[in-house]
Amino acid sequence: MKMKALLSAATLLVTTLGSTPVLATEITLFRFFGGCSDEYANVTDLSKAVGECGIIQVLTNKFNAENKEGITVKTQSVEWGVYYDRLSANIAGGTPPDIAVMHRSILPNYLARDLVQPLGKQFTAAGIDAADFVPVAREAVTVKGEMWALPFDLHALLWHVNADLFVKAGLVDAKGQPKMPTSPAELVQHAETMKAKTGKRYFAIPSAVDPMPTWQYLTWVWQQGGSVVDAEKKVSLESKESKEALRLLNSLYAAGHASSKHDYPSAQQAFIGGEAAVLVNGTWGVDTYEAQAKDPKVALKKYVVRDIPTLYGKDAVWSDSHMWVLPKQSKPDPAKQKAALAFLKFLNDNHVHWARTGHLPVRASVLKSAEFQALPHRAEYARTATIAKAVPAIENQRAIQDLLVNELNSTWLVNKNPDQVLSDAQRRATQILRRARGK
Template sequence: MDRRTFLLAGAALATAACSGPSGLGYWNLFSGGDGSRMMDMVGAIDTRLDAVTLAWGTPYYTKLAMAAAGGRAPDLAILHLSRLPGFAPLGLLDPFDNDLLAAHGLTPDRFPPAVWNRARHDGRTYAVPLDTHPLVLFYNTELCARAGLLENGRLKPIRGPEQLLAAFDKAGLALAAARDVNPWRLFWTLYRQQNGQGLLDDAKALTALRLLAKIGATTRFTDNNAAVALFGSGQAGFFWNGEWELPTFQTQHTPFDVAPFPQVYDRPAVHADSHSFVLPHQRSRDPQRTAETVAAVAELIGQSLTWARGGHIPAYQPVATSQEYLKLAPQADYRSAAAEVELDPPEWFAGAASDLQSAAGATIGAVLGGTTSPDGALDELKATLVRLQNTPRPA
């Protein structure tokens, strides 16, 4: 390569580097099926979005916070609603203008109250929920039929710990327990079903942990990939995880159906979270761009049906109650879960991919794996919570 070509190549690269975004900047953490459905939605709306996908979980939230702290954040981003208590009070998000939201039909009465309340901080609205995504119970229709657990082709209602254990024992359970946040979600579900308050009611936590120890004894200790493979290939009758795994089993043609998370204790409750739209903090916010951003949010929410095909329950009620959604099977079968959702406790250290989920997940995972006793795990869990609660909250 002579010097001239080299310089030309350099110039070409530099131009490529400097050509910045043209549409509104939009960050999300969706890959796989969710990712391509989101790209479909972005392609279907009028507003031009310059969508970027960052690695799910901690890396995403770290980058989002750093971008917001730096003042040049993207116009729009996805946030798990459970992370709002860690973001909004620090000034990492800008609030929505309620009038602007209302102008696009995004009013509180059109969202489930349990979710909308968590979108607010200090009397202002910081998030517009796109969905709720609860844990559900996947079951293999062939295996469960053979085990006599079906009635008219559907899973017979499971009530109470004994029935749950018996069902898992008969048809087999696949469960993500190793190195995962899933154990925390299971625990929180069982804890809230007993109406356990705060962090943490010892007796109720212990009840939940003891049941998890028994559940763990009915299943192999695996990570999520292995659990998905076990259920997908028909080696387990049940799979207990989020509805977002639905498309995986549909493409694998697993004979399966989905039921809401069974009510084991006093009240129906299920761990869930909500993907929501937020405005990351910008140092100099342009009202014109903000108005366009809100319009884009409304347009994307209008595409909720596309989103629902991936298993998520639309948060926007006009879609959630529409005929098209109600005809969507099996998605519409567990839509009742939306009324029973329990997000993580509203603490700054909690939420999706948070310290709480991973630290507690490791302890509770060990209970499922049979390497820690429920009593030992309770002590560990309380120590974790004391540590997190004593950690000075950043200013």
């Protein structure tokens, strides 16, 4: 009997708060966003958290320290490049996490394989007000009338701007603000002026194995009214809009206005070091670059943010969303399920803190809040939420993106002919989608 009691105590701890016994429950959280558990160990003050990793880590610390249900969230931080392979492997191996972060672009793959749980009724039971989600967020997580995830943000491509370099180049408007181009020809003209007047490149773009150029390419395709793949899985990579977008992008590398040698860290360093006027990166960098610009040792002094300029006829910018899902369990544990929903409610309640990263909130009440409005630079890219566009919710969307990254980047990395790039991408993308349809 004593041994049985000891084993029970080892597997299910019991603590006491006042006179009420609370069963301790441990749940696992799968996420990317980087590893910073050592830097933020035991930190629960959200004002001390910076960037995606810092904020999600401190949110988790705070929940663990303050929840009254005896819940402990154990984080498994996975490197971004292998995250979905690891998540799929864990699910296939019978050890799915209790909660996992996921992109909007990936959700269709997991839904098709019946790997995540429906959450609509659970949101109501947990006190999560789904009516507060903005329409684009509800659309991102809803399929056939059911909600499958907790929307966490809208993230999109931005131009991060060194305003001092624009002043030196004379590329400012009557108010002294950086002047954004309004056409492909004007962009090239501005880039040439920047080089001539300052000796600096116009762009820093992560350009090796990074998707950033692909996201800029997609933005320019959409701004022309084109598409690369539609909801019916028709691929259009050899269209005139696609050819024009790649032509413009490649011309910037060919003229030296962007460096093909930049990976993600070196592109950021070039911008922070004052060697490039515009960093092409996402909303997730705003909080970090704002903090770095305050460092007296950093060359970047006057940091501002801009919506992606409209160079063609239509407003559009690439976007995606982070969301939280509950993977299906072979033997669901009601205590763990309840704990996972409690953590999701905590994240939803503290949504404004995640918005500090630079990502756009997906709760209408947070968008209107004074706390959000007071965050730096938000007014500078408020239009992004209204012009954001995403690839249609189709299976194997990430495979199509990976294909585009490999093919498009080969244009400036190994000088592959642009027409051949798009021809090869068209053929391979068609094969990917045909396999997805089982044909």
